[in-house]
Amino acid sequence: KQEVTQIPAALSVPEGENLVLNCSFTDSAIYNLQWFRQDPGKGLTSLLLIQSSQREQTSGRLNASLDKSSGRSTLYIAASQPGDSATYLCAVRRSSNTGKLIFGQGTTLQVKP
């Protein structure tokens, strides 16, 4: 059974700092991995999607990496801003035959001005 874990559960950093959020999964046989952002009381916004054949994806100040063999993904946020404060969730898809995502519990990030 696939399990997804995100550590730490919460993180507080000063503005301008570079930071890394971690995501680990127990079954390396995944199809893709997706990082989402969730603001309080809101739905999920997709940030980056990495196919299993890819090593990383970049969008602006965000960079996500994937190491299938070790069951790990990281989300790197450069030059953090107060507007980055939110909960970040990672989710894995097992295969192309299913649309089901298995989510981690999320990391709540606070960026202090």
Place this chain on the structure above:
Amino acid sequence: EAGVAQSPRYKIIEKRQSVAFWCNPISGHATLYWYQQILGQGPKLLIQFQNNGVVDDSQLPKDRFSAERLKGVDSTLKIQPAKLEDSAVYLCASSFGTSMSGELFFGEGSRLTVL
């Protein structure tokens, strides 16, 4: 492009009452999902539709939850009777075409409080 629409945004009911949530996916998206997100946890898939057919409802508590997508467009999720542990945010998501590998787009969710 309009996003995934959900209503109502908030609902408070007493236990044993019933509630229904509505979702309209992004136009042209064939696949629709309902997820349940309990406070402090990641979302959990309840049911997945492809057009108007059910693909996966293995984690749907069928004794009290039901969902339909009659015309392959919008969908309704119903809970009857509600329990305290059903308090959660119910998220609807959709993805393009019939491919299972497409990126998911989520609505803002319907927050249910059961008293």
